Amino acid sequence: MESKYTVKNLAKYFDCTPQTIRNYLKQIEREKTELVTRGKRNKYILTETGFQYLRQSLDDKLTCSNNFLLKFIVCNKLKSLINKDTNYILQYTKRTRIKQKKDLTYFEQLPTLLQKRYEKFAKKVLHWLKRKFLSPDITKIIVDRLPKWKQDDKDNTDLRITFYEGNHPQDLNLIIKEKLTSLQEIKVEKLEQDLEKIDQLRANISDLNPTADQEIFLANLANLLNRTNNKRLIKKLFRVIVGANPHYQIIAEPEILIINFTKIKLPTKVSADYDQQEKKLLIDFNNNCNLTCSIDTEESEKLIINFQQVPPTLELISL
Numbered sequence: 249m250e251s252k253y254t255v256k257n258l259a260k261y262f263d264c265t266p267q268t269i270r271n272y273l274k275q276i277e278r279e280k281t282e283l284v285t286r287g288k289r290n291k292y293i294l295t296e297t298g299f300q301y302l303r304q305s306l307d308d309k310l311t312c313s314n315n316f317l318l319k320f321i322v323c324n325k326l327k328s329l330i331n332k333d334t335n336y337i338l339q340y341t342k343r344t345r346i347k348q349k350k351d352l353t354y355f356e357q358l359p360t361l362l363q364k365r366y367e368k369f370a371k372k373v374l375h376w377l378k379r380k381f382l383s384p385d386i387t388k389i390i391v392d393r394l395p396k397w398k399q400d401d402k403d404n405t406d407l408r409i410t411f412y413e414g415n416h417p418q419d420l421n422l423i424i425k426e427k428l429t430s431l432q433e434i435k436v437e438k439l440e441q442d443l444e445k446i447d448q449l450r451a452n453i454s455d456l457n458p459t460a461d462q463e464i465f466l467a468n469l470a471n472l473l474n475r476t477n478n479k480r481l482i483k484k485l486f487r488v489i490v491g492a493n494p495h496y497q498i499i500a501e502p503e504i505l506i507i508n509f510t511k512i513k514l515p516t517k518v519s520a521d522y523d524q525q526e527k528k529l530l531i532d533f534n535n536n537c538n539l540t541c542s543i544d545t546e547e548s549e550k551l552i553i554n555f556q557q558v559p560p561t562l563e564l565i566s567l
Contacts, residue, residue, distance in 0.1 A: 251293070251296075252287055252293050253291065253292050253294060255270050255273070255292070258273075258292075258302075261358070261359070262303075262306055263310070263314055263317070263358055263362055264306065264309055268309055272302060272305050273292055273302070276298065276301065276305075280298070282295075283295050283297055303361075307361065310359070311365070311500075311502075312362065312366045312500055312501065313500055313501045315424055316347075317351065317354070317358075317366060318366070318369065318424045318498075318500055319347075319351075319393055319406050319407055320347070320351035320352070320355060321366040321367060321369065321370040322369075322370050322373055322374070322407060323340070323348055323393060323407065324352070324370070325367070325370040325371065325374055326338065326374065326389075326391055328374065329374070329382070335387070336388055336389060336412075337387075337389070338388075338391070339388065339390045340391050340392075341393075343393065343395065369500055369504060372504050373567065375567070376506065376565070376567055377409075377420075381420060386411055386412065386413060387412050387414055388412040389409060389410070390409070391408075391409055392408045392409075392410070393406070393407060394406065404423060404434075404491065405422065405423060405493065405495060406424045407421075407422040407424070408421055408422070409422070420496070421494065421495035421496070422497075422498060423495050424497075425498070428505065429554045429555040430554055430555075431490065431539065431554050431555055432490075432491060433544070434550070434551050435549055435550055435551070436543075436549050436550070436551055437549060439551060442488045443485075443488060446481065446485075448478065448481050449472075463524065465543070466527070466528075466541065466543070467522040469522075470520040470521060470522040470529055473518050473531060474518075479516040482515055482516060482517065482518050482533075483514040483516070486515050486518075486533055486537070487514075489531070489553060490509075490537065490539075490553075491509070494509060494510035494512075497509060503566065503567075504566070504567040505565065505566055505567070506565040506567065507558065507562055507563070507564055508562060508564075508565065511563075512535070512537075512561075512562065513561065514535065515533035515535040515537065516534060517533070517534040518531065518532070518533050519531075520532070527543070528540050529541040529542070530556070535559070535561070538555065538556040539553055539554065539556065540553075540554050540555075540556055541553050541554075
């Protein structure tokens with residue numbers, strides 16, 4: 249039995265990049281010509297054996313690194329916290345229920361192997377949540393998947409789980425990342441707006457020249473940081489660049505790690521340098537948080553902020 253597939257459909261099914269699919273299909277065309285042919289509009293025609301061969305070839309490439317599916321599976325598995333002996337109620341916000349219903353359809357279309365990897369990830373995260381945050385005094389839990397367009401959510405929180413002890417709520421902010429050194433992505437325009445809210449910087453924001461090319465903007469940002477020696481101002485700058493709210497950052501691949509940002513020490517000094525050759529801004533805070541900033545080559549208005557390396561002072565939890 250043969251079936252027709254586009255690269256786009258296969259990439260969606262296997263939850264990987266179209267280029268990865270294309271590379272493997274070309275390899276099968278060269279080495280196993282009986283398993284794949286080309287049809288109209290360049291669609292690939294795979295035999296059942298050819299499809300299974302592609303799936304097996306992709307096994308090592310299949311990773312649970314899709315951000316919205318990681319959020320979906322954690323929210324979905326939170327229902328397992330409820331049993332007959334549970335004394336608290338679990339609620340999902342309206343927008344979370346809508347997102348969960350939409351993502352369930354996508355999740356069910358994934359290969360079984362990939363579904364199991366996502367479920368294994370969620371199981372480990374839930375074990376950590378139960379051990380660290382659940383207590384007999386909890387009366388209610390509210391789960392919220394925050395939208396990325398929410399402008400006032402400065403720390404880019406993905407999931408906010410609110411635990412209630414009676415009428416006393418406590419927020420747990422979770423951010424899910426693909427790489428250990430990833431910190432956040434922020435639009436240049438939003439960065440400018442956040443900096444403009446700081447009284448001591450308002451008069452200097454025009455010096456950044458955010459409409460200029462990336463080299464000028466990053467070089468100007470380096471100059472602005474190097475001119476800053478007020479301890480209180482440096483702490484405010486740090487909160488803007490790293491994220492304002494205490495949170496835990498979860499890394500899904502290649503191993504599940506959790507970075508604790510809830511008790512991070514605020515810096516009192518900062519220095520910056522623009523690397524013209526690499527087109528990167530290097531920022532060093534004296535709390536061991538050393539960052540690299542670059543402009544996204546595809547979305548020139550977006551600033552990518554990463555750690556040069558994870559600060560040794562941050563708690564790193566391996567699951």
